[in-house]
Amino acid sequence: xxxxxxxxxxxxEIPPKYTRDGQDISPPLAWTGVPEDAQSLALIVDxxxxxxxxxxxxxxxxxxxxxxxxxxxxxxxxxxxxxxxDWRRAEWDGPAPPKGRHHYVFKLYALDRKLGLARPTKQDxxxxxxxxxxxxxxxxxxxxxxxxx
Numbered sequence: 001x002x003x004x005x006x007x008x009x010x011x012x013e014i015p016p017k018y019t020r021d022g023q024d025i026s027p028p029l030a031w032t033g034v035p036e037d038a039q040s041l042a043l044i045v046d047x048x049x050x051x052x053x054x055x056x057x058x059x060x061x062x063x064x065x066x067x068x069x070x071x072x073x074x075x076x077x078x079x080x081x082x083x084x085x086d087w088r089r090a091e092w093d094g095p096a097p098p099k100g101r102h103h104y105v106f107k108l109y110a111l112d113r114k115l116g117l118a119r120p121t122k123q124d125x126x127x128x129x130x131x132x133x134x135x136x137x138x139x140x141x142x143x144x145x146x147x148x149x
Contacts, residue, residue, distance in 0.1 A: 001033040001137035003108050007072070014104060014141035020096035021146045023073075026058065030069035031108055035134045038065035038110040041080075042129060044122050047095070049102040056122045057104065058092045059083030061115045083120040090119060095143035103140050110135040 007027040008014050016022040034041065041063040047055045060070075063080035075091065076082075082090045095104055115128045 001031055001035075001108060001110060001135045003029060003031040003106060003137040003139040005029050005106075005139060005141075008141045011140060011142065014095055014143045016146060019094040019143055022094075024092070024094045025073040026070065026075075026092035026094075027141075028069065028072040029106065029108075029139070031137055032068070033135070033137070034065050034110050037112065038134055040111045040114040041065060041067060042109045042111060042115065042125055043070075044107045044109075044125060045092075045104060046107075046122065047097070047102050047104055049097070049100070051098060056086040057094065058085055059120060059122055059125060061117055061120055061125055065110065081117070081120070083117070083122070083125060097143060097145050099145070101142050101144040103142055106139040106141070108137040109133050 005027050018027045043060040045058040061081050061083055084090050085093050087093050109129060111129055111132045112134055113132050117124050
């Protein structure tokens with residue numbers, strides 16, 4: 001599978017619009033190559049550079065396998081479920097690094113089953129999908145907090 005965004009490319013900076021310095025809306029995402037036998041998709045976005053350890057910004061589960069992406073500013077899903085991030089909210093919370101440039105890793109998983117989790121955390125999703133991952137895609141963006149004027 002491959003995942004892309006029209007907002008940023010692999011390894012490049014995520015525009016401020018998608019961060020807490022801007023509008024804090026989710027970036028548009030697109031993907032291809034989902035295996036035909038996939039039953040659902042899961043998405044996890046996290047920051048492995050956070051001072052307290054990896055920080056989770058977005059969790060989505062049970063997307064239909066024929067989904068080819070998410071539009072900018074996704075707040076609700078017709079099918080699928082938004083899980084709980086590390087702010088304990090079921091929504092996108094964009095980059096807000098306290099200092100330095102951080103990496104934000106968007107990970108998409110094609111699964112051989114639906115997970116059926118109500119308000120999952122990243123840990124819930126990772127546990128439930130063990131042994132059920134058919135394929136993965138990853139897209140990494142970076143961000144460094146803007147200095148106050």
